[in-house]
Amino acid sequence: MADPRIDPLLLRARGRPWEKAIEFSIRSSAVIVIAALVLIFVFVAKEAIPLLTSAEVHREVTIPSMIAPLPEDHASSLNSEGRPEFSLRFPWQPGPPEPKYKLLPLLVGTLKVTFVALLFALPVAIGAAIFTSEFAPQVARELIKPAVELLAGIPSVVIGFFALMVLATWLQKSFAITYRLNAVTAGIGLGLAVIPIVYTVAEDALSAVPQSFRDGSSALGANRWQTAWRVVLPAATPGVFAACVLGAGRAIGETMIVLMSSGNSATLSLDPTRSFRSFSATIAAELGEAPHGSPHYHVLFFIGAFLFVITFLLNLAGHWYVNRLRKKLKG
Amino acid sequence: MKAILELRGFSAWYGHHLALKEISLEVLSGEILGVIGPAGGGKSTLIRSLNRMNDLDPKFRADGTVRYRGIDLYKDPVDLAVLRRKLGMVFAVPVPLPGSIYQNLAFGPSLNGKKGELDARVERCLKASFLWEEVKDRLTLSAFALSGGQQQRLCLARTLMLEPEVLLLDEPCSGLDPLSTAKIEEALQELKKEVTVVLVTNNVMQASRCADRTAFFLQGRLVECGPTEQIFVNPKEKTTRDYVSGRFG
Amino acid sequence: MARWIKVVAALFTGLTGLSCLLILAMVAIILGNIAIHGWPSLSWTFLSTAPSADLGGGGVFPAIFGTVALVLLMTVAVVPLGVASAVYLHEYAPQDSRIVALVRLALQNLAGVPAIVFGLFGLGLFVRFAGGGIDAIFFRGQLTFGQPCILWASLTLAILTLPTVVVATEEALRAVPRSYREAAYAMGATRWQVTWRVVLPQSVGGMLTGAILAVSRGAGEVAPILFTGAAYYLRDLPTKLNDQFMELGYHVFVLTTQAPNVEKTKPILYSTVLVLLLVTFALNFVAVLIRSRIRRRLRTT
Numbered sequence: 001m002a003d004p005r006i007d008p009l010l011l012r013a014r015g016r017p018w019e020k021a022i023e024f025s026i027r028s029s030a031v032i033v034i035a036a037l038v039l040i041f042v043f044v045a046k047e048a049i050p051l052l053t054s055a056e057v058h059r060e061v062t063i064p065s066m067i068a069p070l071p072e073d074h075a076s077s078l079n080s081e082g083r084p085e086f087s088l089r090f091p092w093q094p095g096p097p098e099p100k101y102k103l104l105p106l107l108v109g110t111l112k113v114t115f116v117a118l119l120f121a122l123p124v125a126i127g128a129a130i131f132t133s134e135f136a137p138q139v140a141r142e143l144i145k146p147a148v149e150l151l152a153g154i155p156s157v158v159i160g161f162f163a164l165m166v167l168a169t170w171l172q173k174s175f176a177i178t179y180r181l182n183a184v185t186a187g188i189g190l191g192l193a194v195i196p197i198v199y200t201v202a203e204d205a206l207s208a209v210p211q212s213f214r215d216g217s218s219a220l221g222a223n224r225w226q227t228a229w230r231v232v233l234p235a236a237t238p239g240v241f242a243a244c245v246l247g248a249g250r251a252i253g254e255t256m257i258v259l260m261s262s263g264n265s266a267t268l269s270l271d272p273t274r275s276f277r278s279f280s281a282t283i284a285a286e287l288g289e290a291p292h293g294s295p296h297y298h299v300l301f302f303i304g305a306f307l308f309v310i311t312f313l314l315n316l317a318g319h320w321y322v323n324r325l326r327k328k329l330k331g
Numbered sequence: 332m333k334a335i336l337e338l339r340g341f342s343a344w345y346g347h348h349l350a351l352k353e354i355s356l357e358v359l360s361g362e363i364l365g366v367i368g369p370a371g372g373g374k375s376t377l378i379r380s381l382n383r384m385n386d387l388d389p390k391f392r393a394d395g396t397v398r399y400r401g402i403d404l405y406k407d408p409v410d411l412a413v414l415r416r417k418l419g420m421v422f423a424v425p426v427p428l429p430g431s432i433y434q435n436l437a438f439g440p441s442l443n444g445k446k447g448e449l450d451a452r453v454e455r456c457l458k459a460s461f462l463w464e465e466v467k468d469r470l471t472l473s474a475f476a477l478s479g480g481q482q483q484r485l486c487l488a489r490t491l492m493l494e495p496e497v498l499l500l501d502e503p504c505s506g507l508d509p510l511s512t513a514k515i516e517e518a519l520q521e522l523k524k525e526v527t528v529v530l531v532t533n534n535v536m537q538a539s540r541c542a543d544r545t546a547f548f549l550q551g552r553l554v555e556c557g558p559t560e561q562i563f564v565n566p567k568e569k570t571t572r573d574y575v576s577g578r579f580g
Numbered sequence: 581m582a583r584w585i586k587v588v589a590a591l592f593t594g595l596t597g598l599s600c601l602l603i604l605a606m607v608a609i610i611l612g613n614i615a616i617h618g619w620p621s622l623s624w625t626f627l628s629t630a631p632s633a634d635l636g637g638g639g640v641f642p643a644i645f646g647t648v649a650l651v652l653l654m655t656v657a658v659v660p661l662g663v664a665s666a667v668y669l670h671e672y673a674p675q676d677s678r679i680v681a682l683v684r685l686a687l688q689n690l691a692g693v694p695a696i697v698f699g700l701f702g703l704g705l706f707v708r709f710a711g712g713g714i715d716a717i718f719f720r721g722q723l724t725f726g727q728p729c730i731l732w733a734s735l736t737l738a739i740l741t742l743p744t745v746v747v748a749t750e751e752a753l754r755a756v757p758r759s760y761r762e763a764a765y766a767m768g769a770t771r772w773q774v775t776w777r778v779v780l781p782q783s784v785g786g787m788l789t790g791a792i793l794a795v796s797r798g799a800g801e802v803a804p805i806l807f808t809g810a811a812y813y814l815r816d817l818p819t820k821l822n823d824q825f826m827e828l829g830y831h832v833f834v835l836t837t838q839a840p841n842v843e844k845t846k847p848i849l850y851s852t853v854l855v856l857l858l859v860t861f862a863l864n865f866v867a868v869l870i871r872s873r874i875r876r877r878l879r880t881t
Contacts, residue, residue: 019772026672029664030683033746036739037686037693043704044697127599135593136600144600147607153864154610155800156695157829158853161836162610165846192606199603225589246692253694255803260836280696280803287700287807292708304700308693315692384766389674416768426763429782438777439767486763493767 047301060295066103092266094296101299105268109276114251116187117194125198133206134228152196160260163189181263183272189257198247205239208329242321249314255280279303332359335527341395343376350376352551363528365542367535372548374531378499382418419495423502425482427474432466435474439493460488461514480511498528516541539563547571618854621847640852645817646825651795653734659791662745670753671775691743695803702736702808724822731821733809741794752786789871796863802829828856
């Protein structure tokens with residue numbers, strides 16, 4: 001047949017070496033992307049593992065000790081009247097002489113501010129999404145979408161600055177709150193950061209509902225709101241739900257806003273008008289002072305790993321719902 | 332005349348859809364082979380299988396033999412880049428690349444590292460596509476500034492720059508005005524002296540005008556193949572007769 | 581019955597419309613407040629001098645310089661990686677392969693990782709592991725790269741902004757008509773030649789958009805650089821890769837929370853915030869302009 005040594009049509013062994021090198025780098029970039037996500041978890045968890053394994057760390061803190069309350073007869077558990085008080089039995093005081101690492105105040109703080117943020121952001125963002133996709137003329141759409149993009153473009157440190165300088169003062173004056181920096185202030189600031197992502201995902205979901213749904217409903221005599229409430233919204237439910245989940249993920253992970261406007265006091269209380277601490281703000285505030293390799297250092301990384309897992313799961317769930325919506329509306 | 336391309340029992344699938352069923356066909360050196368048949372008959376699949384452009388479709392699968400100069404194009408280790416230069420293709424819709432007319436023409440040779448003296452070749456290929464007179468003073472203008480017919484002749488010239496042995500034309504005149512069509516058909520008659528042409532066409536009259544031999548495809552099968560005059564005047568199969576006389580299309 | 585429905589409908593319209601107004605109002609209030617208080621102190625002197633040691637006066641030039649240097653380094657790292665990933669996803673990978681699904685999943689989740697976790701990651705992988713390794717191998721254990729510095733901070737931000745660049749580049753790749761690629765293949769181009777000679781030149785707009793959006797995001801994120809290199813008062817500008825640096829966002833953070841005399845620093849603080857906002861928005865605006873030009877081209881082909 002044809003001799004590969006003579007016929008140029010046949011592939012010679014050497015091929016094109018430098019093109020193969022480029023192709024290799026392109027393929028490996030994909031690996032780097034996956035590796036980045038994996039490495040983030042690995043390197044954060046790596047510094048958290050001593051909390052589970054190191055005997056030296058265990059002398060100061062263990063995972064059960066971070067959850068369980070101080071005994072009732074412990075000196076720190078007693079209030080000014082000498083009686084044990086629930087909120088005093090979970091102190092977060094990493095400093096000497098006797099470091100105490102109870103997670104409950106941080107957990108309650110995080111949940112408090114997330115709750116306030118979502119309470120504020122979800123109705124506003126979803127309401128605005130419904131208005132722009134079902135009801136608003138083009139003008140409102142040209143106004144709201146750019147405004148939301150502007151809001152999304154504001155760095156979180158600027159929102160935190162605004163919450164601290166302006167929002168806190170205004171809230172304190174208007175509602176006569178004792179503590180200027182609290183979960184309401186931080187929560188509203190956080191809500192501002194969450195609104196863009198909730199609005200965008202919800203609006204996408206509502207717009208993706210085919211016009212034929214709306215037309216069919218109008219043909220049966222429904223007005224715009226009945227159509228929106230009983231036809232469009234139910235059809236877009238997975239997407240709107242995804243918007244909420246992704247918004248919650250953003251709220252839990254956000255650091256700067258809470259760091260700047262929460263008051264950074266790790267007291268355990270359900271009262272949203274008191275200063276508090278969140279998980280992410282704790283890491284940001286204390287990592288600078290935790291000596292490398294100390295139990296405090298490992299605890300902070302443990303909290304970081306925990307945050308990673310929670311937000312990862314929330315993001316996974318959120319995107320899964322978006323895909324479900326896409327499939328549902330396609331056929 | 333010798334066969335330059337030879338298909339034996341060649342079948343092709345897109346996913347589960349069987350597009351070509353056991354085609355056995357020869358393309359003779361120096362001829363213009365017309366490929367006719369209604370839409371969906373497999374004509375495009377056929378010529379795209381010759382220069383392995385179908386490989387770009389991930390669902391494509393082939394079986395059987397396609398031989399070119401003795402090499403099995405699907406089973407031997409073929410350098411696709413070289414193959415596609417030897418079997419040049421022109422598509423139904425003209426696709427000028429972003430850039431000037433000259434840059435479009437120089438694209439093919441530049442892939443092979445050939446720089447430098449292309450001016451002579453550019454002139455030759457534009458003349459062979461009957462486009463030289465119209466663009467000789469405007470070679471640096473954007474290719475998108477040309478009319479549809481001019482763009483298609485540019486694509487023909489661009490393919491000729493590769494100095495192919497076979498030209499695969501996939502309905503090259505669809506959507507072109509009669510004047511441009513005539514110019515391209517005239518170009519083919521001249522080119523026949525140097526290259527072999529496989530011309531897929533939806534226009535039965537074009538095949539009768541240009542082709543030396545004609546092959547009729549229907550629903551993935553090769554119904555009949557023979558000298559053009561015989562196919563049109565005295566075809567062996569009834570379906571062939573019905574198609575060329577316009578009874579269905 | 582009908583009247584009740586009309587009332588409810590009006591109520592819904594009112595509430596949802598109010599939400600829109602609320603968003604508009606909040607954006608206007610935030611931007612207006614910063615502009616009004618920040619504009620008076622904004623001057624050329626402010627932009628070109630260094631801050632005074634007590635953080636009560638002076639300018640923000642080192643912070644501007646540090647921010648620019650930081651995002652420049654970040655861009656050098658993230659653009660090649662992001663473009664290569666987008667090229668892989670769109671041009672090279674078989675569309676239904678598991679790797680593609682994994683990479684897309686990784687990108688989506690990378691975008692959702694909290695910024696402070698990126699900071700921890702930067703500290704763990706870059707500062708300690710990579711930096712410590714480099715020190716051990718090349719500097720005989722002397723502390724050179726195993727500490728927070730502009731190199732590690734920019735790499736951390738590069739990973740953070742990677743999804744932005746990939747998404748923008750992919751959008752541009754998708755805008756290139758398939759027929760261009762086919763025509764090139766038919767002339768005997770290899771996959772790399774098609775990518776390099778036909779697809780990428782047509783995608784420059786998208787790559788630019790991605791880079792600009794990444795820069796805008798990188799200039800604003802503070803949490804990832806808290807422990808990987810930012811400092812609040814440095815006498816010298818960063819000149820080596822293992823120098824620390826000042827940065828606009830970090831400067832705002834420190835001034836806001838740690839300045840001893842809040843009233844004295846208020847004008848400077850506001851001006852710094854204004855500078856940061858102006859830079860961020862200018863970049864975003866340019867990126868949006870380029871992106872809308874790409875989308876217009878997509879619609880006409």
